[in-house]
Amino acid sequence: xxxxxxxxxxxxxxxxxxxxxxxxxxxxxxxxxxxxxxxxxxxxxxxxxxxxxxxxxxxxxxxxxxxxxxxxxxxxxxxxxxxxxxxxxxxxxxxxxxxxxxxxxxxxxxxxxxxxxxxxxxxxxxxxxxxxxxxxxxxxxxxxxxxxxxxxxxxxxxxxxxxxxxxxxxxxxxxxxxxxxxxxxxxxxxxxxxxxxxxxxxxxxxxxxxxxxxxxxxxxxxxxxxxxxxxxxx
Amino acid sequence: xxxxxxxxxxxxxxxxxxxxxxxxxxxxxxxxxxxxxxxxxxxxxxxxxxxxxxxxxxxxxxxxxxxxxxxxxxxxxxxxxxxxxxxxxxxxxxxxxxxxxxxxxxxxxxxxxxxxxxxxxxxxxxxxxxxxxxxxxxxxxxxxxxxxxxxxxxxxxxxxxxxxxxxxxxxxxxxxxxxxxxxxxxxxxxxxxxxxxxxxxxxxxxxxxxxxxxxxxxxxxxxxxxxxxxxxxxxxxxxxxxxxxxx
Numbered sequence: 001x002x003x004x005x006x007x008x009x010x011x012x013x014x015x016x017x018x019x020x021x022x023x024x025x026x027x028x029x030x031x032x033x034x035x036x037x038x039x040x041x042x043x044x045x046x047x048x049x050x051x052x053x054x055x056x057x058x059x060x061x062x063x064x065x066x067x068x069x070x071x072x073x074x075x076x077x078x079x080x081x082x083x084x085x086x087x088x089x090x091x092x093x094x095x096x097x098x099x100x101x102x103x104x105x106x107x108x109x110x111x112x113x114x115x116x117x118x119x120x121x122x123x124x125x126x127x128x129x130x131x132x133x134x135x136x137x138x139x140x141x142x143x144x145x146x147x148x149x150x151x152x153x154x155x156x157x158x159x160x161x162x163x164x165x166x167x168x169x170x171x172x173x174x175x176x177x178x179x180x181x182x183x184x185x186x187x188x189x190x191x192x193x194x195x196x197x198x199x200x201x202x203x204x205x206x207x208x209x210x211x212x213x214x215x216x217x218x219x220x221x222x223x224x225x226x227x228x229x230x231x232x233x234x
Numbered sequence: 235x236x237x238x239x240x241x242x243x244x245x246x247x248x249x250x251x252x253x254x255x256x257x258x259x260x261x262x263x264x265x266x267x268x269x270x271x272x273x274x275x276x277x278x279x280x281x282x283x284x285x286x287x288x289x290x291x292x293x294x295x296x297x298x299x300x301x302x303x304x305x306x307x308x309x310x311x312x313x314x315x316x317x318x319x320x321x322x323x324x325x326x327x328x329x330x331x332x333x334x335x336x337x338x339x340x341x342x343x344x345x346x347x348x349x350x351x352x353x354x355x356x357x358x359x360x361x362x363x364x365x366x367x368x369x370x371x372x373x374x375x376x377x378x379x380x381x382x383x384x385x386x387x388x389x390x391x392x393x394x395x396x397x398x399x400x401x402x403x404x405x406x407x408x409x410x411x412x413x414x415x416x417x418x419x420x421x422x423x424x425x426x427x428x429x430x431x432x433x434x435x436x437x438x439x440x441x442x443x444x445x446x447x448x449x450x451x452x453x454x455x456x457x458x459x460x461x462x463x464x465x466x467x468x469x470x471x472x473x474x475x476x477x478x479x480x481x
Contacts (some may be wrong), residue, residue: 064409065460067416070452073433077445078266153330156421162438170336171423182340185333192328 003056006183009176016169017187024165024191027083028152035150035151036144037093043102047136048128056103064094068154076161086155086163093154096148102144105136138207144198152195156188166191261443267445279444280451281431287428287455290421292316294350298357298410303403305358306365307391316366323359331356331420339424349418349426356417357410364406368399401474404467413465415456429455 010017011033046052052202057149071092075085109132159167169176176184260268272280302323309316327333334352342348372395380394422430432448435441468474 061460062457065412065415065453065456067419067449067452067456069416069419069433070449070456071429073419073436073445073449074453076436077442077449149328153328156330156332160434167332170332178340181336184338188333189329192330197327 004177004179005115005121006179006186007182009179010183010187013176013180013183014145017183019182020166020185021191022170024155024158027086027158027163027165028090028148028155031087031151031155032094032144032148034047035091035094035098036219037149038091039099040102041141044106044128044133044136044140046114046133047103047106048124050107052103058068058101060096060100063093065102066093068093068158072157072161081162083163086158086161087159088159090154092150094151097147097150099141101146102140105139105143106132108139108177109135136220138203141199141206143205145196149192149196152192153188169234221228242455259322261441264440264442266442267446271443272447280429280447283427283429283431283448284451284455286426287415287418287430287452290346290353290418291411292351292458294414295357295361295407295420296363297350298354298414299407301354302358302361302406306362306369307312307380309362309366310369310395319362320359323355323362323479325475326355326358331417332423335421335424344425346426349421349424353414353417353421357414360410361403364402364409368402368406369395371399371402389481398417401467401471404463404470408460408463408467409468412456412460415459419452 003110043056046056068089071089072086075089079085079088106128114127115129117127122130155163155165156167156170158165159171166184166188169180170188171181173181249407258268261271305315305319309319329337334355335349338348338352342351369397369423376394376398377390380390383391418426418428418431419430424430424436429452432444433452436444436448
């Protein structure tokens with residue numbers, strides 16, 4: 001049903017919004033899941049052995065430089081239209097953020113704490129599981145949160161590659177009219193801030209109480225560092 | 235091109251391939267990548283779009299820098315200004331490109347101006363934050379020394395604080411430029427031109443070579459600009475390079 005009023009469009013098309021939102025989130029979370037499985041173990045391991053800073057930093061620089069629509073475009077050229085192509089593109093875009101944060105989180109754990117753990121007779125695996133991971137958790141999760149918001153936003157472009165989701169409404173003015181386009185655009189904005197807020201809440205919950213203040217600081221520091229530290233490496 | 239020219243190829247409801255000056259077998263059969271087509275059509279299909287893309291990005295980052303720099307100076311002097319401006323910039327930054335462009339189109343129409351408004355609004359958060367972080371990173375001892383030398387607060391800002399903030403500002407410009415290159419591909423959807431245009435053409439025609447070529451050019455542009463800005467950053471901060479080498 002076409003209408004130029006976005007709010008009445010939204011009210012009259014709740015089931016459309018529900019199904020497109022579900023498809024949108026499914027696409028996003030499958031991509032994030034795959035990216036987590038690939039990137040966190042690698043980043044944590046590199047951070048644990050204090051190696052591969054060049055790899056972690058370069059991957060994040062290149063990852064940040066990749067234009068999302070361009071990645072999707074090449075994906076269409078190689079894999080064709082559909083869910084798979086968009087999935088691959090989203091994993092490529094989300095992976096570097098998660099990898100770099102996981103690396104920085106574990107690599108940057110206070111050397112004194114690691115030293116102390118070793119002196120207490122912990123094996124390397126125990127050091128990783130009992131010291132480095134708990135201390136690095138807020139920053140690792142911050143990476144997942146950033147990547148998730150990025151992926152949910154970018155998944156809007158999936159429609160161009162036949163991947164479905166809310167982009168279907170936003171770019172289909174002939175079917176849904178101006179009201180539909182505006183309603184879809186506003187809805188995706190609401191969804192993104194909701195996802196970000198929800199992950200912020202989860203981030204607080206997964207962070208051990210004494211680390212909560214630290215976690216917030218770590219996230220800010222990492223943002224600032226990530227933005228101008230790499231230049232001194234390249 | 236010895237093969238017969240097909241103006242339009244529609245193979246069993248399959249992709250419709252546009253005929254850009256003589257269709258080779260590769261183009262007609264829509265192979266993975268037709269290098270000869272790419273080379274023959276670079277000057278007409280990709281060259282001008284590449285230039286447009288660079289201009290779009292340069293204007294957005296330039297205008298964004300003027301706004302963000304001014305805002306950062308104000309926030310540096312008047313602390314209360316930081317939170318509202320950060321919130322606004324973060325809000326704008328959080329909106330997906332296609333949604334922001336669609337919303338802006340309702341206000342200012344389908345044109346380059348609308349695209350630039352959107353692109354500028356994405357640069358603000360990074361440029362503002364980095365400039366302010368750079369300014370605040372100046373050590374108290376340095377400011378003290380400048381004051382002791384008799385510099386006024388204005389002179390301190392121009393001769394001491396801003397120069398020391400340059401590496402952080404340059405890092406911000408670098409991220410903003412790369413981000414803008416990415417978002418400018420989407421801006422083609424609202425008639426801004428640039429490398430997104432051949433991508434949207436290819437979405438209509440299904441022509442694989444155009445998908446891959448336009449995508450690869452946009453990625454190459456982002457990586458080259460990123461590299462060039464690293465070089466520029468080193469050029470404009472010779473003192474930092476010396477300390478880095480000494481370290």
